[in-house]
Amino acid sequence: MAQPFPKRKLTDERFAIILLLPLIIALFALNLYPMAYSFWLSLTNTDVSRGISKFIGFINYYNLVFKDPYFWHSLRVSLQFTLEASLLAVALSLTFALILNESFKGRRIIRTIAILPWAFSTYAVASLARYLFARSYGLFSSLYVYLGLSDTPVEVVTSESAIHILALLFAWNYVPLGAFFLLAQLQIIPLDLYNQARIDGASAIRRLKVVTLPFLRRPIAIILLLFTVFSVVETTLIIGFTGGGPGKATQTLTYWAYAKTFMDYEYGYGAAISWFLILIAMALGVLYYYVLNKLKL
Amino acid sequence: MSSPPSQSRRNFLKFLGAFAGGVAVGAIASYFGISPTPAPAPAVTGPSASLVFAIGGFRPDVVKENVAEFDRQWLIPSDKRTRVEQLSGDLTVATQSRLAAGYPLDIVYAYPYATVTWSKAGWITPIDDIKATDIVPYNISDAVKEMYPAVKEAYTVENKLYGLPYYISAYGCILTNEELLDKAGMSGDYPYTWKDMYDYVERLAAKKITEHPLLPSWYNEPFGIPWAFVLEVINQGGNEAMWEDKWPYHPTFDVGTLAEEVLKDWKRAWDNNWVPRGVLTMKQTDYLGEFATGKYFYNVNAEYYLGYFNDPSRSRIAKKASIVPAKQQPWGLLDSCIYALVKRNRSETDLEYAQALLEFLGYRDRYGNYYVGKRWMLFEFLKTWPAIFQDPEVRLVWSVRLYREDDLDAVNGILEKVMFPTAWKAAWYTKWNTIAQTELPLIFTGEKTIKEVITTLRNEAERLAEEEEKAA
Amino acid sequence: MKKALLIIGIVFVVLWSIIPIYWALNISLMYHFEVYSVPAHLFPEHPTLYNYLRSLGFSVFNPFTNRVDPPVGYPIREALINSFVVASMVSLITIAIATPAGYALGRYRTRHSGLLTALLLGSRTLPPVSILIPLYIIGLRYRLLGTTHGITVMHLALVLPLTTWILMGFFSTFPSEIEKAARVDGATRLQAIVRVVIPTALPAIVSAGLLSFLFSYNEYLFSWVFTSGTPAQTIQPTLASMWFMIGEINIMAAATILSLIVPVVISLYFQKYIIQVRLVDPYALAFE
Structure with missing residues (x-):
């Protein structure tokens, strides 16, 4: 058969690009373009409630850092939430992984139960928590009565406790992920190492320190960074559980971006807060990539 | 007189079916009585x-x-x-x-x-x-x-x-739990101003019938605590107690005005434990469910929810939830x-x-x-x-x-008098509302004094109103 | 000593995981009058499916008020169906795009693959709020608001990077020998993929598809903006709307439990998968 054109050789590279094309198009249309658009919005004073949209340069960013009375507060709350939530989640992940790695009767069932919260939507987690922590129909407030600590149900969610409870909820949602990841790592530790340590007369705690933890250093670093990134951008949990309250006790930076965008309709200003967040999250993302690939932890 | 088209009558029967059977019979009967001439x-x-x-x-x-x-x-x-x-x-x-x-x-x-x-x-x-x-x-x-x-x-x-x-709804009326009021020997004896309400609450609290006599609308929603503040001020002092009467509605409230009195009443209620602490973190569903438990004498709410509180499948005070008429002062603001x-x-x-x-x-x-x-x-x-x-x-x-x-x-009378917060016609109001939602609870948690909160709210209103004026 | 510690640990794990679910289940089996008992009842005194039946669109007789209560005014059944449809479409389309892309990234090193992987990673760390407004404007322009296919497209925006990342991870550890053998036997690249690679990788692909399904099913913010209040409304915004309207806590608890059935079933599958296959990056398994 005559070939009108010389057949071009399908190199690996060309083949790869063909396979990647749909993804590249989708990424551009659905991620990059919206991101660029949102950056452009952050340089305008777009306010839907006033029907204005004018280019104003970096004034939103300037106002955010120097004029917004809630910025520093929100940043501090974000920081506190991120620290508490990610550390708690990592600590519990490790504990759960060690427990689930032991061999005992019914381990399969326990593992099945332990993984459940991972699959739940953040909104569902917030809802479950509202049932649990409500004063009128919650478990914990009535527990005080059952334990004889109080005559009437106690208010559990206060402006002091709210942020800690949110960290707890974050941990509830994400611990299974961390635990199962660490569990998978634990299972590739050669048993010989343990046996050797046992022969050497090392106690259980010492075995954990000398054998187990060195193997988990890298995985722990990975989940710590992950949880940090996820807790920095967490919005739905706060919307669903406290709505930033009581007062401004749980008003994180993401919640502030959400409130500015959806309650005040200031799309420009909201976009500026989001971009501030994107920078934080990206810095963490780069760190994650670095730890994962470059630093041979 | 001719009757309405059969189609619409059938439809009417259908929706009436949703209600108790006995009621339907009477209703249909009267429906036939008023059929007008079709155009x-x-x-x-x-x-x-x-x-x-x-x-x-x-x-x-x-x-x-x-x-x-x-x-x-x-x-x-x-x-x-x-x-x-x-x-x-x-x-x-x-x-x-x-x-x-x-x-x-x-x-x-x-x-x-x-x-x-x-x-x-x-x-x-x-x-x-x-x-x-x-x-x-x-x-x-x-x-x-x-x-x-x-x-x-x-x-x-x-x-x-x-x-x-x-x-059309009047948001911010006083709904009552008649069962409890009866128990307290105060049925039919209502407060007709906000100021009176807090005094009545004090009397009710003294009777120690419930833990908290009042459930105020201080919950954490845009229409929760900020509206509660606005409506108590304008019901007592008119719109002029909050803001000027024309665009851009510069604030008139300040330290030493009615607004401070209102927050002092609030603080008094909070400090004396007349209101549940948890109200600040409630969502609307919680808030409604809470009064429906029958543990409160008064609830500041929209008259609209009389329907809900009198529904036996959702409320323990069904047929016992009533409303204080607007005899002296208007109640609430217009939610419409x-x-x-x-x-x-x-x-x-x-x-x-x-x-x-x-x-x-x-x-x-x-x-x-x-x-x-x-x-x-x-x-x-x-x-x-x-x-x-x-x-x-x-x-x-x-x-x-x-x-x-x-x-x-009573509801009709309240709607005749209900007040429209004039600043709702300004762009800045929603933004100020968001700020008020975060600032007002601070007087309870002790993070700020009443004076500080009022000053912040006034300054923000002034700043936003000026911005709006300049932009125009 | 060690045994005692372990038992305490196991009890803790179980209580930690179960209590929040149990409590919602407890409330969901009560009639309204029991929900607000003081102190709250640890078990329903008159357990009933009343709330579930009303949630799913039936009228139910309530023996305590002696009347027949109508179905709840929230389209819970419809929302569950919508969520199922959207999540199915999302997972199918995602797989169709992400499998070849993940294969290409995992197998071949091209000049731009580094940039692409960074992009995949970066897009996962985006706060959803930041791309919501632009996508809303796009949605408005192309009439995607309030439609099932509209929210499908939006979920693709969120799920694609994630799924590609998982499959890339999988294919990069996938032994290339089988494939090479097929190529030696005269198969083209495409034939090798279709005949050899995909069948071998099927468990991983199915898992990635299920993850996309779960992600879409669980997503709240976009679903709220794109579908709430319309016939296309999915389950998460429906749950949220119940906190804002005249909900009944017992009905809401039932709706929440109903919404958890799909995630529970999927997690049963994954419990096995994570332990056995061990290759899944936690990055990929975390979502909304």
Whole structure:
């Protein structure tokens, strides 16, 4: 058969690009373009409630850092939430992984139960928590009565406790992920190492320190960074559980971006807060990539 | 007198079926008594294209039935049936983005502030001049005479009226738990001003019948604690106690004014443990459920929720939840929404059909009945026109469900006096509302003093109002 | 000593995981009057499916008020169906795009693959709020609001990077020998993929598909903006709307439990998968 054109050789590279094309198009249309658009919005004073949209340069960013009375507060709350939530989640992940790695009767069932919260939507987690922590129909407030600590149900969610409870909820949602990841790592530790340590007369705690933890250093670093990134951008949990309250006790930076965008309709200003967040999250993302690939932890 | 078309009668029977059987019998009987003469059928049958009515997520089933009745009464051909478009997300944003993009819409829902912006943008059209024709049944000037004064005020922009009521509610009335009041020996003895209410609460607290006598609307929603503050101030001191009476509504409240008195009352209630601590973190559902437990004497709420609190499947105070009438002071602020007519190029006939739909939805049908308003009143206790309170079916159905039939007149009386916060016509109000939502609870948690909070709120209002003035 | 510690640990794990679910279940089996008992009841005194039946669109007789209560005014059944449809479409389309892309990234090193992987990673760390408004504007322009296919497209925006990342991870550890053998036997690249690679990788692909399904099913913010209040409304915004309207806590609890059935079933599958296959990056398994 005559070939009108010389057949071009399908190199690996060309083949790869063909396979990647749909993804590249989708990424551009659905991620990059919206991101660029949102950056452009952050340089305008777009306010839907006033029907204005004018280019104003970096004034939103300037106002955010120097004029917004809630910025520093929100940043501090974000920081506190991120620290508490990610550390708690990592600590519990490790504990759960060690427990689930032991061999005992019914381990399969326990593992099945332990993984459940991972699959739940953040909104569902917030809802479950509202049932649990409500004063009128919650478990914990009535527990005080059952334990004889109080005559009437106690208010559990206060402006002091709210942020800690949110960290707890974050941990509830994400611990299974961390635990199962660490569990998978634990299972590739050669048993010989343990046996050797046992022969050497090392106690259980010492075995954990000398054998187990060195193997988990890298995985722990990975989940710590992950949880940090996820807790920095967490919005739905706060919307669903406290709505930033009581007062401004749980008003994180993401919640502030959400409130500015959806309650005040200031799309420009909201976009500026989001971009501030994107920078934080990206810095963490780069760190994650670095730890994962470059630093041979 | 001839009877209404059988179609609409059947429909009426159908929706009445939702209510207790005994009530239905009486209601049907009286329904036959008031059947008016139908207007002559319009000469032209139907607009050139389907009318479009954009709605939110509230009871789309009822809306669709309403619209179907319009199509029947106006003999709209089946290929031109009125279309109901359900919008997602925030209704105002969703509607506004479609108006801005020039979507073909005819009737939209509008809140007071949206009415201001949309009218200025030329997206919706004033309705004062609508005159009765073959297709349009009424002169709007006649309808306006019946309107609650606050509604007229809220939806008038530069002396033009922009819509007819979809619902009207007085947010911030005192709902009562008559069972507890009876126990306290205080039934029928009501406070008629906010100041009095706190004194009554103090007396009730002294009787130690419940843990907390009062459930105030200080919950964490835009319409929670910020509205509670605004309404207590303007009910007692008029709009002038909060802000000036013309755009851009510079604040007049300050330290040493009524606003501080109100927050002192709040603080007194909080410090004396007259209110539950948890109210600050409640969502609306919690808030409603809480009063329905029957643990409080008073609840600051919309009169709308009388229906909910008197529903035995959801409330422990069914047939015991009542309301304090507006005898001295007005109660609450106007929470409402209108049907607005979208401005676009239409033929004369098409415009008349759109106007007819507006009147059908927001006023009366072709037979002179408040068809839509009455259905909303029967199904959801949504109020629109004063006359509906006198409707025999409405009275029958609701007197069975409410604590006493007089409560209907109490609600009507409250709506006659309810106040519209004038600053709602300014763009800055929502932003200030968000700030108030975060700042007001701080007086309870002790992070700020009352003076500090008032100063912040005043400064922010002043700054936002100035910004708005400058931008214009 | 060690045994005692372990038992305490196991009890803790179980209580930690179960209590929040149990409590919602407890409330969901009560009639309204029991929900607000003081102190709250640890077990329903009159357990009933009343709330579930009303949630799913039935009228139910309530023996305590002696009346028949109508179905709840929230389209819960419809929302569950919508969520199922959307999540199915999302997972199918995602797999169709992400499998070849993940294969290409995992197998071949091209000049731009580094940039692409960074992009995949970066997009996962985006706060959803930041791309919501632009996508809303796009949605408005192309009439995607309030439609099932509209929210499907939006979920693709969120799920694609994630799924590609998982499959890339999988294919990079996938032994290339089988494939090479097929190529030696004369198969083209495409034939090798279709005949050899995909069948071998099927468990991983199915898992990635299920993850996309779960992600879409669980997503709240976009679903709220794109579908709430319309016939396309999915389950998460429906749950949220119940906190804002006149909900009944017992009904809401039932709706929440109903919404958890799908995630529970999927997690049962994954419990096995994570332990056995061990290759899944936690990055990929975390979502909304």
